[in-house]
Amino acid sequence: MITFLKNDADEDLETKAALELLHPKQHPIYMEYLEQKTIESHFAKSVDKISPDLYDMICDKDATIYRIKYFAKIEQDNFIDVVKKAKTPYMQWDIFFKEFHAELMNRLRLKYNP
Numbered sequence: 001m002i003t004f005l006k007n008d009a010d011e012d013l014e015t016k017a018a019l020e021l022l023h024p025k026q027h028p029i030y031m032e033y034l035e036q037k038t039i040e041s042h043f044a045k046s047v048d049k050i051s052p053d054l055y056d057m058i059c060d061k062d063a064t065i066y067r068i069k070y071f072a073k074i075e076q077d078n079f080i081d082v083v084k085k086a087k088t089p090y091m092q093w094d095i096f097f098k099e100f101h102a103e104l105m106n107r108l109r110l111k112y113n114p
Contacts (some may be wrong), residue, residue, distance in 0.1 A: 024112070080108050
């Protein structure tokens with residue numbers, strides 16, 4: 001499910017499904033990712049959150065607009081603001097991610113709202 005539409009119940013289902021799919025030896029790593037208490041877990045979360053934005057940067061503009069409207073129920077004219085607001089907190093732990101995310105949001109804004 002797209003991140004903007006998830007609620008607590010969806011998160012619980014996702015966690016349960018992940019733990020069923022993962023080998024039990026990997027459960028502590030996944031839980032570390034969810035708890036966000038280590039630098040490694042912050043890094044993993046940042047990469048997880050920013051990767052769709054990188055995809056949107058290289059993807060065909062019309063395909064991204066369709067995907068955002070269809071799956072996230074967000075209109076083109078404000079989707080960058082919604083993405084930025086939702087993902088910025090996950091970038092604050094590191095100056096590189098913070099600045100890279102800000103620059104990526106600026107470039108996406110130029111691409112999708114010239």
